[in-house]
Amino acid sequence: MVKADQISQQTLDRVQEQIGFYGKSPEVEELIQTIATVAPTDLSVLLTGESGTGKEIIAKAIHQLSHRNDNSIISVNCGAIPEGILESELFGHEKGSFTGAVGQKKGYFEAADKGTIFLDEIGEMPLNTQVKLLRVLETSEFMRVGGTTSHKVDVRIIAATNKDLDYAVQNNDFRRDLYYRLKAIKIEIPPLRKRRNDIPLLVKKFADSYTTTNNIPFKGFSPESIEVLRDYNWPGNVRELRNFVETAIILNKGDVVHSDYVRSALNMEKSTPAENLPVPLNKTPEQAERELIYRTLIALKLDLSEIKETLHALINGQVQMNEQPEYDNNWIGNTSSQEVKPQSLNAMERELIKDTLNKYEGNRRKTARALQISERTLYRKINEYGLS
Numbered sequence: 001m002v003k004a005d006q007i008s009q010q011t012l013d014r015v016q017e018q019i020g021f022y023g024k025s026p027e028v029e030e031l032i033q034t035i036a037t038v039a040p041t042d043l044s045v046l047l048t049g050e051s052g053t054g055k056e057i058i059a060k061a062i063h064q065l066s067h068r069n070d071n072s073i074i075s076v077n078c079g080a081i082p083e084g085i086l087e088s089e090l091f092g093h094e095k096g097s098f099t100g101a102v103g104q105k106k107g108y109f110e111a112a113d114k115g116t117i118f119l120d121e122i123g124e125m126p127l128n129t130q131v132k133l134l135r136v137l138e139t140s141e142f143m144r145v146g147g148t149t150s151h152k153v154d155v156r157i158i159a160a161t162n163k164d165l166d167y168a169v170q171n172n173d174f175r176r177d178l179y180y181r182l183k184a185i186k187i188e189i190p191p192l193r194k195r196r197n198d199i200p201l202l203v204k205k206f207a208d209s210y211t212t213t214n215n216i217p218f219k220g221f222s223p224e225s226i227e228v229l230r231d232y233n234w235p236g237n238v239r240e241l242r243n244f245v246e247t248a249i250i251l252n253k254g255d256v257v258h259s260d261y262v263r264s265a266l267n268m269e270k271s272t273p274a275e276n277l278p279v280p281l282n283k284t285p286e287q288a289e290r291e292l293i294y295r296t297l298i299a300l301k302l303d304l305s306e307i308k309e310t311l312h313a314l315i316n317g318q319v320q321m322n323e324q325p326e327y328d329n330n331w332i333g334n335t336s337s338q339e340v341k342p343q344s345l346n347a348m349e350r351e352l353i354k355d356t357l358n359k360y361e362g363n364r365r366k367t368a369r370a371l372q373i374s375e376r377t378l379y380r381k382i383n384e385y386g387l388s
C-alpha cells in the first residue's frame with residue numbers, strides 16, 4: 001500500500017462524502033488519504049481486494065478527483081469479454097482485419113482519450129493482450145487490430161483484480177513486466193472482516209440511503225443486531241452487507257430489525273467456521289483434509305489461486321494440518337464414499353468445479369462467483385475438464 005502524507009480530518013470527511021466510500025477504521029482512512037494523494041496525478045493504479053470491497057467505486061473516485069473528470073471513465077470488464085474480441089474492443093480494428101470486421105472501429109482506449117480507462121478483472125486478460133497494454137503504458141501508443149500505424153492516446157489506466165497477481169506471475173498467467181509496471185501504485189482494499197468497526201457506520205449509511213430513496217419509514221437496527229452483524233464474516237464484503245441491510249428493511253416491514261432475525265437470516269445458528277465443523281467419523285485423514293480445503297473455499301469464497309497455494313504448501317510439507325478436521329457429510333454432493341488417492345491439482349480443481357456446479361444446479365454465473373473466477377475462465381475450465 002502506498003503511504004500518503006496526512007490530510008486534515010475535515011478534508012478526509014469531505015472526500016468520503018464526495019465519493020460515497022464510507023468507513024472510519026484506520027484502514028479506510030489511510031485508503032482515503034492515499035486516493036486523495038494519488039488521484040490528481042496521472043499515475044496508473046492497481047486496485048486489489050476481494051469481491052465486493054469497493055474496487056469499482058474507488059476507481060470512479062480516483063477519476064472523479066482527478067483533472068480528467070470533465071472527460072469520461074470507461075469501464076472494461078476483461079473477464080467478461082470473450083478472449084478473441086477483447087483486443088479489438090480495447091484497441092479497435094481496421095476494416096477487413098478479421099472476418100466480420102466490415103468497417104474500421106475505434107476501441108475503448110480511443111474513446112477514453114483524455115479520460116480514464118478502468119480495466120476490471122485485469123488478472124483475466126490474455127497474455128497477448130497484456131503485451132499490448134504494456135506498450136500503451138510505456139509509450140502511450142497503440143495499434144488497431146490489423147493496423148500498421150501507431151496512434152497516440154492520453155489515457156490514465158486504473159486496473160483492478162481480486163486475484164493474487166503474484167501467484168499468477170509465478171504461474172506464468174500474468175506478465176511480470178506488466179505487473180511491476182502496474183503495481184507501482186497498488187492500493188489494497190481490506191476485506192470487511194478485517195475492519196469490523198466500519199460495520200455500524202455502513203449499516204447506518206445504507207439504511208438511511210435506502211429508506212430515504214424509497215420513502216420507507218424505518219425504526220432501525222437494535223444494538224444487539226448490530227453486534228451480530230459485526231460478528232459475521234461477510235465473504236461478499238460490503239456488497240453483501242448492503243444487500244443484507246436493504247432486504248432486512250423490506251422483510252421487517254420497516255420495524256426494528258432484531259438480532260434473532262439477523263442470526264437466522266445469516267444462518268449464524270448453524271454456520272460454523274470450517275475449522276470447527278461437526279464431527280465426522282467415517283473419513284480417512286486424506287478425505288478429511290481434501291474436504292476441509294473444499295469447504296473452506298466454498299465457505300469463505302477464497303480465490304482459487306489461494307487454495308492452490310495452500311495445496312502446494314501442503315504437498316510440499318510447509319503447512320501441517322494440526323488437527324483432524326471435522327465436518328458434516330452433506331455439505332457437498334459427491335465427495336463422500338470413494339477411497340481418496342493423492343490427486344493432481346488439476347484433478348482437484350476439476351472436482352471442485354464439478355461440485356460447485358452441482359451445488360448451484362449448473363448455474364455458471366453463480367458458480368463463477370462462488371469460486372471467484374470470471375465466467376470466461378469457468379467456461380474455459382468446463383471445456384478443458386470435459387464438464388459440459
Ligand SMILES: Nc1ncnc2c1ncn2[C@@H]1O[C@H](COP(=O)(O)OP(=O)(O)OP(=O)(O)O)[C@@H](O)[C@H]1O
Nearest residue numbers: 020021022050051052053054055056057162238239
Ligand atoms: N466503503 C464503502 N462505502 C459505501 N459503499 C461501499 C463501500 N464499499 C463498497 N461499497 C458498495 O458495495 C458494492 C460493491 O462495490 P464494488 O462494485 O465497487 O466492489 P468490487 O470490489 O468492484 O467487487 P467485484 O470484485 O465483485 O467487482 C457497491 O454497491 C458499492 O457502492
Ligand SMILES: [Mg+2]
Nearest residue numbers: 052055056120
Ligand atoms: Mg468490481
